[in-house]
Structures are given as structure tokens and as C-alpha cells.
Amino acid sequence: MSETIKNSISLEEIYKAQQSIKGVVKATPLVFMKNFSEYYNANIYFKREDLQVVRSYKIRGAYNKIQGLSKEELQNGIVCASAGNHAQGVAFACNKLEVYGTIFMPVTTPLQKIEQVRMFGGIFIEVKLFGDSFDDSQKAAAQFCELHKSTFVHPFDDLAVIAGQGTIGLEVINDIDTEIDYLFMPVGGGGLASGVGSVFKALSPATKLIGVEPKGAPSLTNSLEKGENTTLTKIEKFVDGAAVKRIGELTFEFCKDLLDGTDTICEGLICATILKVYNENALVVEPAGALSIAALEQHKEQIKGKTVVCIVSGGNNDITRMEEMKERALLYQGLKHYFIIRFPQRAGALKELVVDVLGPDDDISYFEYTKKNNRDKGPAVVGIELKSKDDFEPLVKRMEQKGFLGEYLNDNPQLFQFLI
Numbered sequence: 001m002s003e004t005i006k007n008s009i010s011l012e013e014i015y016k017a018q019q020s021i022k023g024v025v026k027a028t029p030l031v032f033m034k035n036f037s038e039y040y041n042a043n044i045y046f047k048r049e050d051l052q053v054v055r056s057y058k059i060r061g062a063y064n065k066i067q068g069l070s071k072e073e074l075q076n077g078i079v080c081a082s083a084g085n086h087a088q089g090v091a092f093a094c095n096k097l098e099v100y101g102t103i104f105m106p107v108t109t110p111l112q113k114i115e116q117v118r119m120f121g122g123i124f125i126e127v128k129l130f131g132d133s134f135d136d137s138q139k140a141a142a143q144f145c146e147l148h149k150s151t152f153v154h155p156f157d158d159l160a161v162i163a164g165q166g167t168i169g170l171e172v173i174n175d176i177d178t179e180i181d182y183l184f185m186p187v188g189g190g191g192l193a194s195g196v197g198s199v200f201k202a203l204s205p206a207t208k209l210i211g212v213e214p215k216g217a218p219s220l221t222n223s224l225e226k227g228e229n230t231t232l233t234k235i236e237k238f239v240d241g242a243a244v245k246r247i248g249e250l251t252f253e254f255c256k257d258l259l260d261g262t263d264t265i266c267e268g269l270i271c272a273t274i275l276k277v278y279n280e281n282a283l284v285v286e287p288a289g290a291l292s293i294a295a296l297e298q299h300k301e302q303i304k305g306k307t308v309v310c311i312v313s314g315g316n317n318d319i320t321r322m323e324e325m326k327e328r329a330l331l332y333q334g335l336k337h338y339f340i341i342r343f344p345q346r347a348g349a350l351k352e353l354v355v356d357v358l359g360p361d362d363d364i365s366y367f368e369y370t371k372k373n374n375r376d377k378g379p380a381v382v383g384i385e386l387k388s389k390d391d392f393e394p395l396v397k398r399m400e401q402k403g404f405l406g407e408y409l410n411d412n413p414q415l416f417q418f419l420i
């Protein structure tokens with residue numbers, strides 16, 4: 001079967017990719033999520049790409065690309081650049097196909113992902129850490145390719161890679177016996193959305209396809225608003241699997257025609273979502289993997305009574321980042337607040353704050369104070385955690401009445417980052 005749509009990849013190529021990865025890449029389950037369905041009054045399904053052997057969908061495109069290269073193209077090895085998941089897919093494919101590869105990764109990549117790449121690639125790969133972002137690593141990889149006449153395996157802007165990612169769409173449609181109203185997909189470079197979007201526009205055209213980006217790196221949304229593919233001047237790197245300054249040239253054209261909309265998600269909401277799925281469903285998802293789930297919150301009115309699929313793109317989460325994620329989640333939910341508090345330089349001042357200012361459920365979670373001589377008041381940086389965001393205004397009012405309030409830090413990013 002072959003169908004073509006303007007700026008999409010053909011079903012024929014995606015079916016071909018499905019055969020090429022068969023037996024190596026897992027057909028992951030489409031799981032009905034009871035708690036999310038009840039909460040959003042909808043039928044919510046997760047496509048569990050976090051269950052792949054490399055714990056992300058990237059193995060699909062990487063393996064499809066590398067297995068299709070000629071002996072001449074493989075003669076001087078292959079090269080890739082990746083923030084982590086594409087690197088793991090390439091490393092696994094190199095080991096499986098006994099192909100030698102050099103993998104460039106940003107210095108900021110979580111150690112867990114770097115070690116996973118080395119484990120999957122074994123003796124067939126070499127990891128080179130370069131730059132602060134994917135874009136920096138990609139430039140270094142391109143220079144290496146030119147110097148050594150190697151073959152570059154792009155993480156998203158390549159037809160064979162896009163076809164491999166598109167196999168997810170075939171599996172989703174095959175595994176559900178009802179019409180899908182909404183499909184939420186994470187967007188970094190756009191390979192996943194391009195491949196899966198091509199399948200759905202051909203086989204399920206009524207489904208609304210929503211590409212989801214982190215608020216700190218909205219390369220597709222920004223480009224769509226400007227009407228041309230545009231490079232972001234700076235990005236927030238927290239959602240490392242989707243933090244790219246510029247979406248692919250091919251994938252921009254595909255996404256522009258295939259997607260029905262885009263959404264940007266605050267990093268705090270992403271963190272809250274990661275904690276929610278871990279606490280309620282025992283699922284470990286990485287920030288990019290949580291994007292599609294987090295989008296449910298921003299579309300809760302539209303999806304009521306609908307059938308919705310979220311592609312959970314990966315589960316390579318570094319456990320050492322959990323404290324940071326908890327902090328970001330609490331700040332986003334309005335449950336953690338930082339202040340500069342002016343303490344009278346007398347005995348009993350701290351007791352007065354605890355007894356007369358804090359509410360019964362308020363908790364001091366951060367405290368930094370140095371006594372200053374010859375001053376009436378000494379400043380302290382205090383973090384207070386609340387059980388309900390509704391407790392915030394009464395807390396501030398009591399601080400003002402008792403003369404403790406100096407400055408609220410949550411709304412002052414530069415001072416916040418310097419002091420906390």
C-alpha cells in the first residue's frame with residue numbers, strides 16, 4: 001500500500017522500515033491509563049516507548065537508517081550527534097550490525113545516558129563529549145565526518161530515520177479498535193512527529209495531531225509563527241531530549257503540513273507530571289517523555305469524552321535529577337516560596353516567625369542566616385513549603401503585619417538563582 005501526501009513520507013517507506021526493524025526493535029504496548037482517564041474524563045492511552053531495549057523510540061530510526069547503508073557508506077564508520085537517546089539507538093545498532101561509530105554528545109548530557117551509550121555500543125563505538133547543547137555537538141560531528149569521510153546518521157532530518165519513527169504510528173493504529181480523537185507527540189527535532197504524522201494523515205485523518213515542545217525550547221512553534229524555519233538564540237536545556245535550537249529542514253516542512261497544532265509546556269509542569277506518573281503508576285519517564293502526558297492538563301476541556309493517545313517517547317531519567325524535578329514541580333504548583341526575611345536582631349525572633357507567622361501546615365524547607373553586629377535587623381533567605389497554594393496570600397499578609405517581609409524571590413529570577 002502506498003499513499004503520498006504533500007510533505008509527508010509514504011506509507012510504503014514506513015511499512016518497509018517496519019520489516020527492516022522487525023526482530024530487533026520491540027513493538028511496544030499501547031496501555032489504557034485508568035487513573036488519567038478518570039481524572040480527565042476521557043479514554044487515555046500511553047504508547048510505551050520507554051519500554052524499548054534502549055528505553056526510547058530512537059532505536060527505530062537509527063536502526064532503520066544504519067542497516068540500509070551500503071558497504072561503501074560504512075567503510076569509514078558512521079557518526080552521530082545526540083543529547084542521549086539517538087546516541088543509544090545508534091550505539092545499539094552499531095553493536096548489533098558490527099559497524100564502528102563515533103558518537104558526539106553535549107558535555108551537559110546526564111551521566112546516566114552517556115554510560116548507557118557506552119554499554120549498548122561496546123567495542124563498536126567511541127563517545128566524544130563536546131559543547132553545551134545538541135547543536136554544538138552536531139557541528140563538531142559534521143566537521144569530524146568531513147575530515148574522516150564518515151557517514152553521518154542524523155537524529156531526525158533524514159527520510160530513513162523518519163520512516164523508522166513512523167512505525168510507531170502503524171503499531172498504535174493496529175492496537176486500538178476505536179477512532180483516536182487526539183494524538184499528542186513530543187517534538188524536538190521533529191522526526192517522530194513527521195513519521196507518525198505521515199501515518200495518521202493517511203490512515204486516520206480525523207485524528208487531531210498535536211506536537212508538544214518544552215517552553216524553554218519551542219523551535220517548531222517559533223518557526224511556525226515566523227513562517228520559516230528559524231534558529232532560537234538560546235534555549236533552556238532541562239528537557240534535554242527535546243532541547244534543540246532549530247528543528248530539521250525536512251521535518252519543519254513535514255510538521256507544518258501534518259500537525260493540527262502545537263503546544264508548549266512549562267518545565268515545572270513537566271516535572272510535576274514526571275512525579276505524578278512515578279507516584280501513581282510506577283513509571284519512570286524522562287522530561288521529553290513526559291511532554292505528551294503534561295499536554296493533557298492544557299487540553300483538559302477539549303479532550304473530555306474523547307479517545308486520546310500520548311506517545312511516551314523515553315524513560316532515560318537520571319535519578320540524581322529527582323530533587324531538582326521535585327523543586328521545579330513545587331514552584332510551578334505554587335507550593336514552595338522563597339523570601340528574604342528581615343529578622344529583628346533579638347532573641348526569640350525566629351520563634352515569633354514560627355509561632356505567629358507560619359500556618360499550621362507550613363514548613364520551613366530552607367534557611368540561611370548570618371547574624372550581623374550593630375544592626376537592628378538581619379536578613380535571612382527562607383524557603384517555605386505549603387500544603388495548599390491557597391495558603392500563600394495569608395502567609396504573606398501575616399509576614400507584613402509582623403514586619404518580617406523583605407523581598408519575595410520567586411518573582412525575581414536573577415536574585416533567586418544567585419541566592420538559592
